Amino acid sequence: MAESLKQQRQTKKTEGSLDPDKQGKESAASDQNAEVGGRGVLIFVTCPHCGSSRIISFDYEGEWFTCSQCQGTYQVAS
Numbered sequence: 001m002a003e004s005l006k007q008q009r010q011t012k013k014t015e016g017s018l019d020p021d022k023q024g025k026e027s028a029a030s031d032q033n034a035e036v037g038g039r040g041v042l043i044f045v046t047c048p049h050c051g052s053s054r055i056i057s058f059d060y061e062g063e064w065f066t067c068s069q070c071q072g073t074y075q076v077a078s
């Protein structure tokens with residue numbers, strides 16, 4: 001676990017149409033064995049829909065995620 005690489009960011013609900021190519025990977029932050037994968041930075045976020053703690057592999061601005069708990073879509077607030 002590379003704790004130093006983890007950051008915390010604010011999230012917001014997505015608006016408008018979403019580009020399927022920009023969907024990122026996420027998982028529950030409570031899953032200690034979470035294998036988010038990807039090349040991006042691991043970031044702790046809170047789902048803006050259900051409030052659950054998530055961890056995302058954030059690669060670029062505009063990437064969006066689907067909460068596996070509530071199926072709501074969200075993105076990192078800039």
Ligand SMILES: [Zn+2]
Pocket residue numbers: 047048049050051052067068069070071072
């Ligand atoms: Zn959620």
